[in-house]
Amino acid sequence: MIRERYLNLALLAALLAVPVLAQVQGAPFTITLATKIAIFALAAVGLNLALGLGGLVSFGHAAFFGVGGYVIGILASHARNYEPFLTWPVEVAGTTQMLVLWPLAVLVAALVAAAIGALSLRTSGIFFIMITLAFAQMLYYFAVSWPTYGGEDGLPFYLRGDFPGLNTMDPISFFGLCYALLLVALWLFHRLHRARFGLALEGARQNPERVQALGIRPFQVRLLAFILSGAITGLAGALYADLNRFVSPAMLGWQTSGELIVLIILGGVGRLCGPVAGAGLFFLLEHWLGGLSEFWQFWFGLILLCVVLFARGGLIGALAKDQTHD
Amino acid sequence: MTEPILEARGLCKTFGALVASDAVSLDLRNREIHALIGPNGAGKSTLIKQLSGDLRPDSGQVLFDGHDVTALHVAGRARLGLARSFQVSSVASEFTVLQNVLLALVGRERGAFGLFRRVLSDTRLTEPARGHIARAGLAGRERDRAADLSHGERRRLEIAMALAQAPRVFLLDEPMAGLGLEGSGEMTALLDALRHEAPILLVEHDMDAVFALADRISVMAGGRLIATGTVDEIRADPEVRRAYLGEAVS
Known part of the structure; x- marks a missing residue:
């Protein structure tokens, strides 16, 4: 058993070292795989804030992931076609500047999370799971049936956004951006966890009645957590759209929501680097098992079952000493 | 009167x-x-x-x-x-004794939205928290999880939390x-x-x-x-x- 802090550092170092080595050896596919892991880890860090700390089992985080993606897709395609995004009341052009697109994706995802959260957080337990799912599916069907931006076929936009001083089409550069944003999100998660807000949020998960009697309204704390959570997942969606240079309704589908939950359970619910461990394990298994057997999902399901049954703290919980609160 | x-x-x-x-x-x-x-x-x-x-x-x-x-x-x-204790003692059981009392202090200072204001390393919170814990007779148990306390100790913890609320x-x-x-x-x-x-x-x-x-x-x-x-x-x-x-x- 090792300290969680060292395990986290090792995980993050590995996630950085593998694509760098791949770059040296000229294996772009490995870099893309690492990028995908970093992006999904980022999305799951967002969900971990709501699910891990707040106990809010959102089965609708695909909504934020997809919305972040569509912000990129829509504005980038406008920019590439030289068509303004809005002509009235003011003319707004599309853009391919990541430094503009990222904050926009975060903002739009946060707004969607505020709306969904304000309604969903009035319920709890299984109802919360179902209502978040329902909202995400609404957005999914909306995207499917909106022909302007590709409808069911999705929306390709051919080139990644621009970042000052970087060629984003170079896999290792794009990986660097995703990795840096993952680190920022992990730092944010850590700070929130250790802050008064984190204490209130975790308190509200364990005993909302008591928290209320101490003068803290669980609903408000949870809503803020849900918005921050959606915003982070939205940023991940933006990166994922850029990785593929394509957005489709699949990003909004319930499978995506489920995948994010699985990542967290695999890695360790509420653990700082649980999403990183989970995403790493998930996509490596998908890759390896997919190469071994056509029925890889069956074996994958078995492994997931074992984690849930025998390693309640996920991968991090199994490898690291129980964290003490000091 | x-x-x-x-x-x-x-x-x-x-x-x-x-x-x-x-x-x-x-x-x-x-x-x-x-x-x-x-x-x-x-x-x-x-x-x-x-x-x-x-x-x-x-x-x-x-x-x-x-x-x-x-x-x-x-x-x-x-x-x-208005500070209360419940008929069936009610605390955040995964938290330590100290964290439970800190939670009460956060509620009192209306600090639940302090996104970046640390808790456990903030002596403005931990010092008074330790004082309330000691008054309730739980000195030395600060780092024990509430779930591991005996029934009577949980009652005392509730009193410490009530004290922290500046009731x-x-x-x-x-x-x-x-x-x-x-x-x-x-x-x-x-x-x-x-x-x-x-x-x-x-x-x-x-x-x-x-x-x-x-x-x-x-x-x-x-x-x-x-x-x-x-x-x-x-x-x-x-x-x-x-x-x-x-x-x-x-």
């Missing part, structure tokens, strides 16, 4: 055909321990819940320090200084329940010292504790308040004897 800090005026609450509160009026004055007694089902818990904000009365008012708080939610009343009123719902003889003796001593902090409305079945602590006693039966008075007056009241006390007095 001092102004009451907490006052119920003509509270009525019915659940279907059951009248749980029938025009109950009650007040709590500074520096006193006011015990609320009565047989099970007398409506004590319903009354407490209306005072704490968990239940809205059908009619009547709750006044806190002269202000009408009848429409105010639980958290709002807590921020005014102006304590609402304590059966703090002696399940403590055993020795435990309730210690708790009685602890509560006796608390009355200087803030007045206590004490719901309790343990008559020894009630008679030892209370300045005034109110007796409920069938949703009505049948008597309020000093310990001696209540002991002597024939209606109270009939309704409730029975042999406990003799």
Whole structure:
């Protein structure tokens, strides 16, 4: 058993070292795989804030992931076609500047999370799971049936956004951006966890009645957590759209929501680097098992079952000493 | 005579055909321990819940320090200084003792939205928290998880949390329940010292504790308040004897 802090550092170092080595050896596919892991880890860090700390089992985080993606897709395609995004009341052009697109994706995802959260957080337990799912599916069907931006076929936009001083089409550069944003999100998660807000949020998960009697309204704390959570997942969606240079309704589908939950359970619910461990394990298994057997999902399901049954703290919980609160 | 800090005026609450509160009026004055007694089902818990904000009365008012708080939610009343312990002790069980008390301090300073303001390394919170823990008799247990505490220790933790709220009123719902003889003796001593902090409305079945602590006693039966008075007056009241006390007095 090792300290969680060292395990986290090792995980993050590995996630950085593998694509760098791949770059040296000229294996772009490995870099893309690492990028995908970093992006999904980022999305799951967002969900971990709501699910891990707040106990809010959102089965609708695909909504934020997809919305972040569509912000990129829509504005980038406008920019590439030289068509303004809005002509009235003011003319707004599309853009391919990541430094503009990222904050926009975060903002739009946060707004969607505020709306969904304000309604969903009035319920709890299984109802919360179902209502978040329902909202995400609404957005999914909306995207499917909106022909302007590709409808069911999705929306390709051919080139990644621009970042000052970087060629984003170079896999290792794009990986660097995703990795840096993952680190920022992990730092944010850590700070929130250790802050008064984190204490209130975790308190509200364990005993909302008591928290209320101490003068803290669980609903408000949870809503803020849900918005921050959606915003982070939205940023991940933006990166994922850029990785593929394509957005489709699949990003909004319930499978995506489920995948994010699985990542967290695999890695360790509420653990700082649980999403990183989970995403790493998930996509490596998908890759390896997919190469071994056509029925890889069956074996994958078995492994997931074992984690849930025998390693309640996920991968991090199994490898690291129980964290003490000091 | 001092102004009451907490006052119920003509509270009525019915659940279907059951009248749980029938025009109950009650007040709590500074520096006193006011015990609320009565047989099970007398409506004590319903009354407490209306005072704490968990239940809205059908009619009547709750006044806190002269202000009408009848429409105010639980958290709002807590921020005014209404500290409570629950009938079944209620703490955040995955948290340590220290974290539980810190949670109470965060509630008091309205700091729940401090996104980047650290907790455990902030001595402005941890120092007073350790003080409250020590006062409640849990010194040295700061880093133990609440789930690992004994029943009596969890009761003490609730008192420490209540102290951390900078209370102006304590609402304590059966703090002696399940403590055993020795435990309730210690708790009685602890509560006796608390009355200087803030007045206590004490719901309790343990008559020894009630008679030892209370300045005034109110007796409920069938949703009505049948008597309020000093310990001696209540002991002597024939209606109270009939309704409730029975042999406990003799």
